[in-house]
Amino acid sequence: MSLELKAITKRFGPSEVLRGIDLALVPGSVTAFMGANGAGKSTLVRIIAGVHTATAGSMRLDGRTFAPTSPSDALRAGVVVVHQIINENVVLTMDVLENLMIDRLCAGGAPFFRRAAHRDAAQAMLDRIGLDVSLTAELGDLPPADRQMVAIARALAHDPKLLILDEPTSALSDTEAERLFTVIEGLRDQGVPILYISHRMGDIRRLADRIVTLRDGRITGDFVVPLDYDAAVRAMLGMALDDAAHARVPAGDPVLRIEGLPVLRGTAPLNLTLHEGEVTAIVGLVGAGKTELAETLYGQRRATGGRLTLDGAPYAPVHPSDAVGRGVFMAAEDRSGGSIVPDFDLSRNVTLPFLGAFSGLGLVRRGRERARAAEAIEGLGIVAQGPDDPIAALSGGNQQKVVLARWLTAPCRLLMLDEPFQGVDIAARRDIGHALRATAGGRATLILCADLDEALEVADRIIVLSHGAVVGEHSIGDLSRAAIVQQMSSAA
Ligand SMILES: Nc1ncnc2c1ncn2[C@@H]1O[C@H](COP(=O)(O)OP(=O)(O)OP(=O)(O)O)[C@@H](O)[C@H]1O
Numbered sequence: 001m002s003l004e005l006k007a008i009t010k011r012f013g014p015s016e017v018l019r020g021i022d023l024a025l026v027p028g029s030v031t032a033f034m035g036a037n038g039a040g041k042s043t044l045v046r047i048i049a050g051v052h053t054a055t056a057g058s059m060r061l062d063g064r065t066f067a068p069t070s071p072s073d074a075l076r077a078g079v080v081v082v083h084q085i086i087n088e089n090v091v092l093t094m095d096v097l098e099n100l101m102i103d104r105l106c107a108g109g110a111p112f113f114r115r116a117a118h119r120d121a122a123q124a125m126l127d128r129i130g131l132d133v134s135l136t137a138e139l140g141d142l143p144p145a146d147r148q149m150v151a152i153a154r155a156l157a158h159d160p161k162l163l164i165l166d167e168p169t170s171a172l173s174d175t176e177a178e179r180l181f182t183v184i185e186g187l188r189d190q191g192v193p194i195l196y197i198s199h200r201m202g203d204i205r206r207l208a209d210r211i212v213t214l215r216d217g218r219i220t221g222d223f224v225v226p227l228d229y230d231a232a233v234r235a236m237l238g239m240a241l242d243d244a245a246h247a248r249v250p251a252g253d254p255v256l257r258i259e260g261l262p263v264l265r266g267t268a269p270l271n272l273t274l275h276e277g278e279v280t281a282i283v284g285l286v287g288a289g290k291t292e293l294a295e296t297l298y299g300q301r302r303a304t305g306g307r308l309t310l311d312g313a314p315y316a317p318v319h320p321s322d323a324v325g326r327g328v329f330m331a332a333e334d335r336s337g338g339s340i341v342p343d344f345d346l347s348r349n350v351t352l353p354f355l356g357a358f359s360g361l362g363l364v365r366r367g368r369e370r371a372r373a374a375e376a377i378e379g380l381g382i383v384a385q386g387p388d389d390p391i392a393a394l395s396g397g398n399q400q401k402v403v404l405a406r407w408l409t410a411p412c413r414l415l416m417l418d419e420p421f422q423g424v425d426i427a428a429r430r431d432i433g434h435a436l437r438a439t440a441g442g443r444a445t446l447i448l449c450a451d452l453d454e455a456l457e458v459a460d461r462i463i464v465l466s467h468g469a470v471v472g473e474h475s476i477g478d479l480s481r482a483a484i485v486q487q488m489s490s491a492a
Contacts, residue, residue: 001062001078001193002026003048008057010217013391015128017043019217021057025193030184032204032409034195034236035214036055036425037397038383041197041306042084044214045166046474049081050074061162075103078271079159080151082168084197084396084423089151090486092140093175096238099139100154125153130179144171144419145286145450156187163187164195167396169203170422173286173450174488179442181207198315199425202453237427251460252276255444256315256328259451261296261306263289264468269306272463272470274414274444279436281447281459285488291449294416298330299323311413327413327443331403331420339403340391347373349402376405381431396423404432408439416446421454431457452484464488 003025010018017040024283025031035041046052048059050068059066061077068074074081083089090099100122110342122135131149148171155163163184169177184207188194198204202375211229222237234240253276260269267302270293274280284290295301297308299317308315310326317323323330332339341349345371373387380401384394391399400423407415421429436445436458449455454477455462464472464487472487474480 001191003066004060004160005044005048006058006060007238008044008047008054008059008428009424010040010052011049011055014426018047018054018307021214021217021218021219023212025195027191027193029209030188030194030196030207031210031212032208033195033205033212033214034232036065036197036383037212037394037423037428038403039236040217041214042166042395045081045083045164045195045197047081048074048164048258050079063232063351066378078159079164079166080158080160080162082166084166089154090139090147093138094245094274095138096133096142096150097135098128098465099150100125100135100157103154103158121157125157126150129153129183143286145173145176146154148172149176149180156183160187160192162193162195164197166197167199167423168196168464169198171199171419171450174452174485175285177203199421199423199429200427200453201233202451205229211230233426237315237348240247240292249437251278252441256297257307257309258297259307259309261293261308262468263293263465264320264370265304267468270468270470274446277441279445279458280461280463281449281455282463282465282485283449283452283455283488284465286450287467288465288488290450290465291418292468293465294330294418294446294448297323297414297451298328306349311435327411328416329407329410329414330418331407332418340399342392344391345385345387346377346382346389346391346394346402349391350376351407352406372409373405376402376409380405380435397425397428400424401428401432405433408435412443414444414446416448418448419450420447421449421451421457429454429457452480452481452488 005021006019008021009016021044033041043052046365047054050071050073066077074335097118101118119135128153129149131153133142133146139150152168168180182196196207208227209225211223211227212219213230213232214240215236221232223232254273255276256274258270258272260271262269284288292301297318299322302318315326326419337391341352351369365387370387376382377384382398382401384398391402404420424432447455447459462474462484463470464484466488474484
């Protein structure tokens with residue numbers, strides 16, 4: 001199958017998001033679609049998927065006019081899309097089986113309650129991508145990586161004639177991503193055109209036969225093998241990426257001491273000290289215990305042994321409010337799962353946990369909120385019309401920057417960021433890295449990352465976790481990437 005787009009434009013009110021897109025996707029090739037946050041990538045995908053209608057322009061599928069008016073229209077034509085926001089693909093309050101079979105329900109197939117009849121088909125979908133989860137687990141209880149894999153399994157079951165993946169690996173570890181890549185390559189070899197959106201250069205190097213770049217709603221580059229990645233990044237950003245080495249702040253006094261903490265059941269206890277001014281990244285595959293460690297430090301999970309000391313005093317939080325009371329903050333991993341409040345505008349999403357601090361009469365409070373949001377827009381380069389924008393109108397990466405802005409400006413003793421770079425473009429990652437370090441004095445910062453490149457981008461120190469234990473510690477000036485990768489998978 002082939003897809004041809006001609007002069008596609010899209011306006012949302014006064015803003016022109018796509019400005020005349022011409023693009024052809026041909027069989028048997030993986031096209032990486034690169035663009036900074038807010039460039040218009042997801043908007044184009046939504047037009048192809050029948051979610052939005054183009055303001056002008058036309059599409060042809062295998063030479064025939066293609067103008068889907070709904071996602072099911074597009075799906076019937078064989079256009080399968082895995083959207084960036086997981087909740088657009090799956091239902092968190094349903095179990096895995098129901099999520100995998102939901103399309104058959106909608107198509108009016110066998111009665112939905114005849115679960116047994118669907119079990120084999122659903123299991124085959126999971127096996128195809130090597131996902132080992134229970135069919136009866138409620139999706140909302142699974143970690144984001146598993147949710148994402150379920151969404152992908154469901155999409156692939158549609159037998160795509162054209163496959164579009166929007167940031168499919170942002171929640172995945174290297175191992176899961178590799179499984180996905182193998183499936184994608186299989187489809188490519190069967191002649192399926194694939195459009196692959198990612199901010200991860202590692203994915204693009206691994207998969208792409210072609211790179212198309214988008215900037216401010218216009219195509220600015222089209223590269224084929226041998227791919228010039230640096231030129232693609234320049235075309236995407238309109239400038240070279242700033243490669244200046246980070247100024248590292250020397251670590252100050254200890255803030256948190258972790259002694260003999262069992263992170264996972266039956267694993268060796270963990271010892272680690274986090275210092276003021278230092279940005280420590282914990283890397284590890286899914287299941288290494290990163291989230292469990294963070295949840296224990298944040299009072300969401302009881303420590304079953306060991307000792308925590310915060311600023312020289314015992315620290316044993318049993319609830320996040322204990323943690324916050326002692327100045328320990330955490331920005332959780334899943335933006336669509338609660339860290340963004342869709343009904344609030346941009347400014348209120350920035351100031352959300354601190355509403356009490358913005359007291360005063362309504363107008364005064366609102367003015368302070370807007371001022372804080374305006375600072376965030378400026379400081380982190382958030383692409384938005386202004387502080388009053390509905391948060392849902394921001395692109396995915398810009399929503400993530402809003403979550404980060406909320407925490408970076410809040411004074412605290414320990415700031416934990418779980419997967420802070422999901423969906424954030426490479427230039428923005430640098431901006432966030434600068435903002436993180438610029439604000440790092442006076443607190444310890446702990447980042448949990450599945451992607452090593454992201455960790456290397458911002459951290460002063462890398463801790464490698466495997467099966468709940470520290471298996472490697474590297475200072476940024478003196479590390480071997482290969483050694484870290486080896487340690488990450490050592491006990492897997
Ligand atoms: N429903 C909407 N209403 C108004 N503006 C919108 C809407 N959807 C998207 N936009 C705007 O369109 C622009 C492009 O957004 P889009 O989500 O396509 O970007 P993107 O390239 O996918 O970014 P990211 O990498 O962050 O996902 C953004 O400035 C966004 O604010």
